[in-house]
Amino acid sequence: MAAVQQPPWSPPSDSLEPRTASIRVYNSLTRTKTPFYPIKDKRISWYACGPTVYDDAHLGHARNYVSQDIVRRILQDYFRFDVNFVMNITDVDDKIILAARQQHLLAEWLKKHKASQSQKSGTSNGVGPLVKQEVRQTTTEAIGAYTKKNLPLIPAETEPEKYEEEVQRRYGHVLSGKSVADDGKPAGDKEAKIKMHLTIARSATEAQSLSDPSLDEYIAKASGVLLPYIDSLYSSTVKGNDHDIFTTLTKQYEARFFDDLKALNVRYPDKLTRVTEYGPQIVDFVKRIQDNGFAYEHEGSVYYDINAWEAKGGYYARLEPWNRNDKELLADGEGALVAKNTSFKRSAADFALWKASKPGEPSWPSPWGEGRPGWHIECSAMASDILGKQFDIHSGGIDLAFPHHDNELAQSEAYWCEHGDAHVGHQWVNYFLHTGHLSISGAKMSKSLKNFTTIRQALSDGAWTPRGLRIVFLLGNWKDGLEITPEVVKAGLAWEERVNNFFLKIRDMQSRQPHINGNGTVPQKTEMDKRLDEAQAKFREALSDSFDTPTAMRTISELITTYNSTPDKQISNATSVAIATWITKMAHMFGLDSKQLPPPGQVGWSGIDIPEKAKPFILPLARLRDKVREQAIAGRLNLASLGRMEDVDTVFGANQPYANANADFQRTVVNLFKKAAAPKDYLAACDDVRDRVLWNLDIYLEDREHLPSLVRPLSSSLRQEKADREAIAAAKAAAKDQAKADSAAADREKLEKGKLSHLEMFKADKEFSECDEEGLPTKDAAGEPVAKSRAKKLRKDWERQKKLHEAFVAAGEAP
Incomplete structure (x- = not known):
């Protein structure tokens, strides 16, 4: 069927009053930026496609939900809209059904074998010395079935001990980064899937080769092939009305999903809906579409009738009209709902609204x-139930545009149309x-490809912080794809460090001048005040332009750069605090701090202070160290002038490292004074406490001329700077060592050349038949006297060898 004309888009007809929108939004319906007109003036109704909860969320999900959260915060906190944010949880679909049922059936299968093994081994935990032969045999069958389906080039009957050999023979080129066809084309999703299947199959063959493994150890390696195989044997035993089998899994991962979002400082939805709680409403929704004439039934399933919809003037x-006939996308959208025999369909693109459940699938009466339910119908029913026949915003990842959201649109408008007229x-x-998608090294992350890093893994191993990840997303446009590259990571760190340093600078100024609160009035605006006004205007213009956060972030960075390059005497303290206060508010508005916005006069975000428990020890230590440095630089040390020392003999516990650092430094100073140490020794002690002791406590002392040292937490950039310095120093040391080794080798080689005595060097040469008492040739091989010119050259060689040999003897190398 040919693509139909795209219908015109228009602002909502029932908005409260005609007005010029100050915000323009990139709208996928028009594929352009359009004026933003909420239906009810300052109130926004928003439905977001939530997760399919059968596994942990990954960084690709973080890109979607954090980006949505940023836009939500801009609308709520910056433009002051009243946003009703609704999110669904897909807790029943093809992937969930399969994953939940597989895990349930494998667990039941293992229970029997653990009980049997416990009785045999006399243990109660199922961890016996041997894996039963029945389990090994089932695993062998599972490997064969898995290989036959997913790795067809490998013979299914391949023995475990020969499996790796076959892997290298059949798929070695794929493992080395080539395409399956080995035709020079780049690898893609197909090759990624093969690598995933190879990993699963290899793990199972490794399980088979383990010597006396426990059952748990064995299953941990073999589960990848056992899950689908056990499911193929026993799936029909699962009853459709036993929904707990499926929701046990989804409840677990729903909780983990929201734990991840909380860690990323993503706001909780105003309303949360779940598919399993909407069974009757979804049935009613499908029935109304059928009654309106836009759906038909076939063998207990109900399909949307695209031809009927378009015949009535619908679209x-x-x-994405260009994808309406893409069979691959359509089949992917249907998943397990796709019918094997589609001859009954009135249009190839017709999709399932309701599907008759097969054995082993959850079911509801209808x-x-x-x-x-079909995949697409769930969102239509839930969004319509909560938000009505028309709402403002629908969001999700770009991969949902077709067919998911296109199908939602068609079936929802078919539901709401009156008298069978598709207006x-x-x-x-x-x-x-x-x-947009998030990709790393050019590859889009996918649960099905298992090529992702989970959110909790990325945060726990320190690869990312919630703030760092959000900054990277803010530096990219929410609707565009984002690839994580070293340059992108570096840009994010640089932005965060610049803001960190600015906040530290203003806080330090406030600490030295406590009366500054930023609320004072300035008689006349300075140039810096004007720069702040310009930045605020540019910032607002950027966010009004389809939430252009890259420009907004750049505006903050440029304002700080201007501030830092302006002489202090040209900036009033009140202006400094005003700039920091505005940046603080905007950072919190973007969600860059999970803490509450500080009260007026207080600036910054969390993470720029050392721990509270450290302050009673580290701040006095910093003050003492400043005095010691000042006196050591001046060359005059006066212990009494340093102030009263604490009881330096006190030994603190291992759980009080900050107290220990303070006591150790005081003890060091006292001992140096007792030894009448030179000023350089005091300076070395000051450097040591800064570069080693406090560094190891994640605290950095920044020495400043004519100012107290600045006490701050270690940042990633400071760590990187130190790592870079150490790498350069190590490289220089290695180069020096290599040069020394090369010189020694050259000397050794030269010395070895002197091993042959100058007296013997020509005697064994067949070119000469006679030599004098010094060993110099006098006659050539034919008995003729050596020519004078040649004799002159031979003497030079002889003298050179004489020097080498004498050096050899002098070095004690002669026998």
């Missing part, structure tokens, strides 16, 4: 028999916001 595939101007959703 299908409004978001007029068409026991069945389950062209009706819009179920006014603005679609689709976030």
